[in-house]
Amino acid sequence: MKYRPPHKRWSRRSMLQLTGAGLLLPFGHSSIAHADEIDQNLHEGPFWLTIHCSGGYDPTLLCDPKGITDENDPAPINSYFTDEITEVGPFLVPPVEGHVDFFTRFQNDLLVINGIDTGTNSHETGTRTIWSGGMEANRPSLAALIAAAKSPRPSLAYLSTGGYDRTSDLVPVTRLPSTDTIQGLAYPERLTATDPESLFLHNSINSKITAARAARLDRLAAAARLPREMDAIDILQSVSSNNSELARLVDFLPSDISSDNLQRDVQVAMACFSAGVTISANLSIGGFDTHDNHDASHTPQLQSVLSAVAFAMDEAERLGIADKLYIIVGSDFARTPYYNDGNGKDHWPITSMMMMGPQIQGGRVVGATDPDQLALTVDPQSLEQSSSGIYITPGHVHAALRELAGILNDPITSGFSVEDLLPIMGSA
Numbered sequence: 459m460k461y462r463p464p465h466k467r468w469s470r471r472s473m474l475q476l477t478g479a480g481l482l483l484p485f486g487h488s489s490i491a492h493a494d495e496i497d498q499n500l501h502e503g504p505f506w507l508t509i510h511c512s513g514g515y516d517p518t519l520l521c522d523p524k525g526i527t528d529e530n531d532p533a534p535i536n537s538y539f540t541d542e543i544t545e546v547g548p549f550l551v552p553p554v555e556g557h558v559d560f561f562t563r564f565q566n567d568l569l570v571i572n573g574i575d576t577g578t579n580s581h582e583t584g585t586r587t588i589w590s591g592g593m594e595a596n597r598p599s600l601a602a603l604i605a606a607a608k609s610p611r612p613s614l615a616y617l618s619t620g621g622y623d624r625t626s627d628l629v630p631v632t633r634l635p636s637t638d639t640i641q642g643l644a645y646p647e648r649l650t651a652t653d654p655e656s657l658f659l660h661n662s663i664n665s666k667i668t669a670a671r672a673a674r675l676d677r678l679a680a681a682a683r684l685p686r687e688m689d690a691i692d693i694l695q696s697v698s699s700n701n702s703e704l705a706r707l708v709d710f711l712p713s714d715i716s717s718d719n720l721q722r723d724v725q726v727a728m729a730c731f732s733a734g735v736t737i738s739a740n741l742s743i744g745g746f747d748t749h750d751n752h753d754a755s756h757t758p759q760l761q762s763v764l765s766a767v768a769f770a771m772d773e774a775e776r777l778g779i780a781d782k783l784y785i786i787v788g789s790d791f792a793r794t795p796y797y798n799d800g801n802g803k804d805h806w807p808i809t810s811m812m813m814m815g816p817q818i819q820g821g822r823v824v825g826a827t828d829p830d831q832l833a834l835t836v837d838p839q840s841l842e843q844s845s846s847g848i849y850i851t852p853g854h855v856h857a858a859l860r861e862l863a864g865i866l867n868d869p870i871t872s873g874f875s876v877e878d879l880l881p882i883m884g885s886a
Contacts, residue, residue, distance in 0.1 A: 501611065501615070501735070502734060503782030505739075505779060506604050506863070507738075507739050508740045509788075511787065511788070513581070513789070514790040515756070515759075515792065518552065520552070520554075522550070537753055549561045549570060557761075563768065564771075565820075568814050568821070569820055572823060574851065575850065577593070584807075586624075588809070589622040591876040597624065599624055601616060606629035614707075615630075615735075617730060618631050619740070634723055636726070637726060638651070640704060641711070716769075719743075731783070745758075746790075749803070752803045786812075788812075792806040819884025822884060836848065838878070851877055854882065857880070860876065
């Protein structure tokens with residue numbers, strides 16, 4: 459018997475993770491589905507969608523409004539008046555078109571956390587802190603930790619379009635592909651991915667080529683001696699002999715793709731969730747670093763984000779996964795409570811986050827800021843405002859989110875500490 463030294467063996471799933479990152483399959487699509495292997499890795503929920511608003515959004519135009527009382531105010535915090543702010547359930551809503559409709563629809567589901575002290579005005583540090591719960595370099599994002607903790611996990615467990623998506627090598631990150639790319643990867647033997655009859659070669663010829671390749675790989679495997687050779691052959695054998703989860707995903711892709719970039723990303727993420735091939739997806743939208751012309755530039759981006767959240771819930775309801783979906787919205791930090799000389803707003807460390815999901819007690823606002831947009835302290839037990847309380851930080855938010863995801867004390871979080879656990883998520 460030939461001696462095979464111990465070495466890392468690549469699974470079919472590992473190769474598909476590389477495929478999802480942009481490597482094309484060099485083989486025809488096998489007609490033999492290994493359903494047991496695929497089903498074992500499928501994820502049935504919960505699903506996590508994080509939306510990063512890159513650049514630092516303005517909570518006073520979103521969920522923590524501050525208005526002016528005098529049109530002659532020499533240093534106005536905003537261009538709208540205090541009496542234009544609308545109450546929707548527990549929420550105060552600024553006079554931005556579409557905001558009242560959004561908060562009205564989700565007033566029983568949404569959790570708003572105001573007065574989060576990021577401790578920084580740096581884009582890089584702020585983004586890392588908001589999405590990992592700490593300032594230290596190379597910390598994994600929350601979405602990466604959640605995906606990494608699942609075992610076995612599906613091939614495309616962690617998707618991302620950008621923003622903060624560090625993994626600390628705990629799980630591969632797959633750049634969110636377009637629907638055309640997914641179909642092309644799933645059916646590389648077709649001229650047109652959506653047409654099963656448009657083959658490069660006739661089925662009988664494809665079958666002979668597949669058999670010849672399999673025989674060649676068997677010969678190579680029998681002759682292999684070096685671990686690197688055996689690894690490469692394992693990869694080729696696993697890809698060429700099994701249906702991929704990408705083929706399953708194709709059945710869940712929508713036929714009507716949105717022209718809006720963020721909503722299109724939402725559609726692909728929702729399809730991946732519904733197909734069971736993804737656990738978490740990190741989406742990103744830019745345009746929030748408004749150092750000039752703040753109101754006109756910033757407001758449409760916020761409207762796009764809220765529209766995308768509503769659209770995600772629409773898709774989740776259509777696909778039957780709304781009761782398994784968590785959505786978290788955050789940004790690097792916030793904008794200053796005054797305008798600069800260019801009618802813009804600069805960086806400000808006190809920010810807000812919004813989230814909702816099946817185990818989050820919605821219809822609540824946790825934390826607050828004063829009229830100058832400075833964070834107010836809260837009692838760590840009741841979360842009510844208290845002059846002797848503590849400031850809410852991203853570390854507190856992440857402790858609560860980790861507990862929600864069931865990974866607060868998971869060994870995978872070792873070395874990536876967060877703050878003490880506060881009852882931020884309430885009792886759903």
